[in-house]
Amino acid sequence: xxxxxxxxxxxxxxSTLKHFIDxxxxxxxxxxxxxxxxxxxxxxxxxxxGGTPLVFMQNAGLANSISTITSLVRMYxxxxxxVVGWRGYLRDDxxxxxxxxxxxxxxxxxxxxxxxxxxxxxxxxxxxxxxxxARSGRPCALVVRRMFHD
Amino acid sequence: xxxREAVGIVARHMGDDPAVSANGFISRDLxxxxxxxxxxxxxxxxxxxxxxxxxxxxxxxxxxxxxxxGDGNLLMNLGSLATIGSMKLNLVHVVFDNRAHESTGGQxxxxxxVDLGKIAMAAGYKTHYARTGAELDNVMKRAARAKGPIxxxxxxxxxxxxxxxxxxxxxxxxxxxxxxx
Numbered sequence: 524x525x526x527x528x529x530x531x532x533x534x535x536x537x538s539t540l541k542h543f544i545d546x547x548x549x550x551x552x553x554x555x556x557x558x559x560x561x562x563x564x565x566x567x568x569x570x571x572x573g574g575t576p577l578v579f580m581q582n583a584g585l586a587n588s589i590s591t592i593t594s595l596v597r598m599y600x601x602x603x604x605x606v607v608g609w610r611g612y613l614r615d616d617x618x619x620x621x622x623x624x625x626x627x628x629x630x631x632x633x634x635x636x637x638x639x640x641x642x643x644x645x646x647x648x649x650x651x652x653x654x655x656x657a658r659s660g661r662p663c664a665l666v667v668r669r670m671f672h673d
Numbered sequence: 674x675x676x677r678e679a680v681g682i683v684a685r686h687m688g689d690d691p692a693v694s695a696n697g698f699i700s701r702d703l704x705x706x707x708x709x710x711x712x713x714x715x716x717x718x719x720x721x722x723x724x725x726x727x728x729x730x731x732x733x734x735x736x737x738x739x740x741x742x743g744d745g746n747l748l749m750n751l752g753s754l755a756t757i758g759s760m761k762l763n764l765v766h767v768v769f770d771n772r773a774h775e776s777t778g779g780q781x782x783x784x785x786x787v788d789l790g791k792i793a794m795a796a797g798y799k800t801h802y803a804r805t806g807a808e809l810d811n812v813m814k815r816a817a818r819a820k821g822p823i824x825x826x827x828x829x830x831x832x833x834x835x836x837x838x839x840x841x842x843x844x845x846x847x848x849x850x851x852x853x854x
Contacts, residue, residue, distance in 0.1 A: 530732075531731070531732075533728075554731075554756075554760075556724075556752075557753070557755060557756060558750075558752055560718075560720070560724075560750070561721070561724045561750060561752055561753055561756065562724075563721075563724075564718070564721035564723075564724025564725045564727075564728065565724050565725070565727050565728040565731070566728060567724075567728060568693075568724070568725040568726060568727060568728020568730075568731070568732070569729075569731060569732050570728075571713070571725075571728075571729065571847060571850060572728070572729050572733055572854055573732065573851075573854070576728070590717070591718050594717030594718045595715075595717065595721065595725075598716070598717065598843045599844060599846065599847040600843075600844050600847065
């Protein structure tokens with residue numbers, strides 16, 4: 524993503540996205556925010572400054588951020604790429620993740636964010652799709668399903 | 674001092690630097706006293722003015738970025754003080770402190786009992802306090818020469834002259850702001 528034009532990676536850690544985040548930290552490309560809304564706010568400032576930011580988070584953080592998505596990202600039409608770890612995808616995931624896991628895809632759709640599921644097989648094509656969306660001014664989300672237990 | 678007067682004093686010191694103003698009366702006041710393309714008026718997403726400004730400062734390291742914030746707004750996103758302080762971003766973060774959520778009817782915030790300036794200092798800001806117009810003018814002169822992050826806590830009273838709504842469409846606020854950078 525960095526090679527293809529993402530300028531900044533901002534977000535709140537998620538164990539589903541651990542390897543992605545560790546890779547970015549190792550390359551000193553990642554800013555860890557205190558909350559997901561803060562991360563989206565920072566990304567909005569970067570986007571308006573000509574950058575192409577990516578915001579990573581767990582779906583619990585997506586639930587935190589709905590109002591920020593509707594009243595900042597959507598209302599001002601500020602492009603950015605969200606990468607969301609889908610906890611509660613497995614029906615026997617930890618109990619605190621189940622409710623949001625069930626409504627996550629609908630939440631994204633209702634908030635007006637187009638999303639695609641990213642897998643080990645399709646990630647190149649999905650990353651290109653996300654970059655195209657961001658470049659044409661549309662916020663979008665890549666969803667990574669949590670397929671394993673701790 | 675009423676807030677609109679304090680916003681006017683701060684605006685005189687902003688030069689052509691970008692400014693992000695918090696939702697509610699603060700954006701209305703800024704729009705009322707000095708409308709310009711390099712003002713990003715927030716409508717909604719309460720608390721995030723300093724975060725948006727942080728993103729602008731990260732991508733524009735040679736610019737000084739102004740934040741016009743409120744006590745209620747800041748208390749909603751205290752974590753941003755730690756992010757900004759730890760990164761030593763070049764922000765002038767002005768908080769108009771009326772110790773109340775005025776635009777929702779004047780309900781009290783904790784700012785009356787907690788020193789927000791000390792919290793900012795602990796996070797790595799240089800803090801200045803102002804209670805009068807003359808003090809604020811002096812502080813802003815000094816802030817314009819120093820390196821950020823700088824925190825200016827301005828005590829204002831509730832009430833006073835009301836500014837009208839920002840009548841610019843959100844997409845236009847963004848486009849004007851982007852082309853000003």
